[in-house]
Amino acid sequence: MKTGKLKQILLITDGCSNQGEDPIAMAALAMEQGITVNVIGVMEHDTIEERGMQEIEDIALSGGGVSQVVYAQALAQTVQMVTKKAMTQTLQGVVNKELQQILGKSKTVEDLPPEKRGEVMEVVDELGETVELEVLILVDTSASMKHKLPTVKEALIDLSLSLNARSGENKYAVFVFPGKKKEVEKLLDWTPRLESLTTIFSKLSTGGITPTGPALKEAIHYFKNKRSLRGLISHDDEYFEESI
Numbered sequence: 001m002k003t004g005k006l007k008q009i010l011l012i013t014d015g016c017s018n019q020g021e022d023p024i025a026m027a028a029l030a031m032e033q034g035i036t037v038n039v040i041g042v043m044e045h046d047t048i049e050e051r052g053m054q055e056i057e058d059i060a061l062s063g064g065g066v067s068q069v070v071y072a073q074a075l076a077q078t079v080q081m082v083t084k085k086a087m088t089q090t091l092q093g094v095v096n097k098e099l100q101q102i103l104g105k106s107k108t109v110e111d112l113p114p115e116k117r118g119e120v121m122e123v124v125d126e127l128g129e130t131v132e133l134e135v136l137i138l139v140d141t142s143a144s145m146k147h148k149l150p151t152v153k154e155a156l157i158d159l160s161l162s163l164n165a166r167s168g169e170n171k172y173a174v175f176v177f178p179g180k181k182k183e184v185e186k187l188l189d190w191t192p193r194l195e196s197l198t199t200i201f202s203k204l205s206t207g208g209i210t211p212t213g214p215a216l217k218e219a220i221h222y223f224k225n226k227r228s229l230r231g232l233i234s235h236d237d238e239y240f241e242e243s244i
Helices: 023-032 050-062 072-103 114-130 143-163 197-201 212-233
Strands: 005-013 035-043 067-071 132-140 170-177 185-191
Touching: 005 072, 005 212, 023 035, 023 050, 023 212, 035 050, 035 072, 035 143, 035 212, 050 067, 050 212, 067 072, 072 114, 072 143, 132 143, 132 212, 143 170, 143 197, 170 212, 185 197
Parallel strands: 005 035, 005 132, 035 067, 132 170
Antiparallel strands: 170 185
């Protein structure tokens, strides 16, 4: 099996999109390009309205990822759990496709005898520790998120600290939507550590609109442009989508 990079978009929001492209269609486009889309809905004392809940689930479903709705206090553990669960889910999908090539199209990990299944899951766990991971984080900064942003900042720093215990390389980038002057704004370029968010987050302004679709579209372009630039320099990049 080839090794490569896992690419994830982590969307953190508390409501429905209300401007620009359909976020569910954008998530499907990301999935087509080998980028998993995970969504965390953040509640405070109230609940997220039904339409928002449905959108969160549908974006993750279209993006082949994981969705979870949580109270702000539990955000740190949830960000870590969703990211790791999505890694395992993606890696297991890769392993299943490898098995199908060997055993036939209808075979998956679940079809193996218990002892073999255990061995395969050990491989998945090992890959989860060693594979390179790129996570582009999209943070909703619409007006209703204002009081939740300090919690988001702490959760993302905790994520960085937790995942940096792996032996595999991690890279994170952070975008916010809406930005000060446009729908989506890059807050942090690719970095292995998120500690610098401590100074940046306090300066964020919040606005009324929620352009989730444009934010996902910008994230896809950002991954694509990064890969294209790297391709000009080196032709030996391997991605998981090339092996499945």
